[in-house]
Amino acid sequence: MIPTVHEDRADDSHARYTLTDAEDGHVWGVCASADGLFGEPRRGTYELFGWVPEVADPRGWVGSRVWLVPDDEACDPWLLEDAESLGRLPGTDSLVLTGLDDYEGPPEGHRASVRVHDGHRWLGSCREFSRILPDAGARPPLVLRGLAQSDRLRAALTKGTRRALNLEQAALEIHDDQGERLTERLFWSQVRSWRASSDGAGLIDLELDGETITPVPAYVRSVWELWLAGPPDTLGAWAGLDTRRREVWLDLVRERAFRRPRPDRPAGHAYELDGRHTTDEPGLYLALGEAVNGPGGYFGGCLAALDDCLSGTFGYTAPATLLWRDAATAQGHLSKALTADGEPRNLFAEVLEVLAEGGMHVTLA
Known part of the structure; x- marks a missing residue:
């Protein structure tokens, strides 16, 4: 008998992961494990030329919100979230900062002096900065292993066209050991492949395109694990x-x-x-x-x-x-x-x- 997930969610209360349609809440499938969920999100990387520290050079994680404040008051400050310092660039007077910069992040560069703070203290200043283009390497896929699929997902896989395999915006819900939802991650979901799973008869391993999925930072895992028991x-x-x-x-x-x-x-x-x-x-x-x-x-x-x-x-x-x-x-x-x-x-x-x-x-x- 092929395991099937019903749309009323009655059968997914104790699954670790539930893949749903973010628009209508329909359950695509449930499973106990997922590969590729954790990783390093793509970060903006900035070289700060002529770095002059006001405290010791930052190294490692700098802060959740680090602001680049231009001396030109005509410009608003720019934000780097979850910022890290890679330290001095060898052979230069530059400091390298990385961070998440999708929304209020700095421009590609700024050719005037800028001061930097972490919300609590001034870290230093630079005479200008420039964004370093990141390595555009392929992101690994998200693989949902041992997935019990809904009839709607089974129909989409059977049809197999690119349009049918585009699941649009999806939500991956993560549940604790009592079946209570812990958190969820939203992403645009495109099926790359699927195959029979070794986890049980009728189950599949569903591979989703990683290019549209922002991985969960690795440091988050230790906190989630504290909550998985409840x-x-x-x-x-x-x-x-x-x-x-x-x-x-x-x-x-x-x-x-x-x-x-x-x-x-x-x-x-x-x-x-x-x-x-x-x-x-x-x-x-x-x-x-x-x-x-x-x-x-x-x-x-x-x-x-x-x-x-x-x-x-x-x-x-x-x-x-x-x-x-x-x-x-x-x-x-x-x-x-x-x-x-x-x-x-x-x-x-x-x-x-x-x-x-x-x-x-x-x-x-």
């Missing part, structure tokens, strides 16, 4: 993570919050925040989320989102009180931040202001 049941399970991985954790709690809304507590509730680990911005929002909604809880990931959460439907009703323990940790790490254009900002004070405006009376301890 959501955290203790406070501060994220505390030992670095900033980069805390942001992955924050993404997961944000996604879960919008799928599983919590009932608002009555007004007058007293909350308590453990501030020992609020050494960076994601840590601040993770601690705040747990203070309001318990382990794995969400209560904003930026000032605008925090303001939305204070308006209701995220476990809170104004007015209420918050005892912020070890507040000096956040105050010491987040009071001296920088805006995109490099102006000083006090993120700690801004968070307190938003909380106060939302009816949360905060006591610092």
Whole structure:
């Protein structure tokens, strides 16, 4: 008997991966393993000529949001996300930075001086920069192994035309061991090939074109693995993570919050925040989320989102009180931040202001 996935999803609740049509939610198939999901996304690479550091030369991961601020005020700052430094280019006075630059990224080059900061401190300056063309090597395919296919996918494979094998925009849902959706990845899906799978009779290994799929960065895997057994049941399970991985954790709690809304507590509730680990911005929002909604809880990931959460439907009703323990940790790490254009900002004070405006009376301890 050929395994079949039904459109009502009744048979896919405990599959690790579910491939769906992003437009109508139809399930193309479910499987237990996927090859090619993790990798290195294509990154913009920039040579910063005449690099003059203001701190020690950055090496390795620099920050989630690194800004290039031109001295010419007629231009807005440019953003590199998830930026890494490859260090000095041998035999030159240049520093090489890489990052994700699809949206607000720098232009191909800029022939005037630019200062660089990571949202907290100035890293240095350069006299000009230029984008280095990346290696356009082929991306490996995404292979869904042991896939139980739906009737609709089986019909498309049987037809076999290029149009039939174009599955349009698809969502690959990743589920935890209890069958709850952990996260998903969207991409344009083109079937390259398929073959009978060694994982069971009637199952197939489905190969999708990797050129339209952005791989999940390898560092994300370790955080996802912490969640695959289920959501955290203790406070501060994220505390030992670095900033980069805390942001992955924050993404997961944000996604879960919008799928599983919590009932608002009555007004007058007293909350308590453990501030020992609020050494960076994601840590601040993770601690705040747990203070309001318990382990794995969400209560904003930026000032605008925090303001939305204070308006209701995220476990809170104004007015209420918050005892912020070890507040000096956040105050010491987040009071001296920088805006995109490099102006000083006090993120700690801004968070307190938003909380106060939302009816949360905060006591610092």
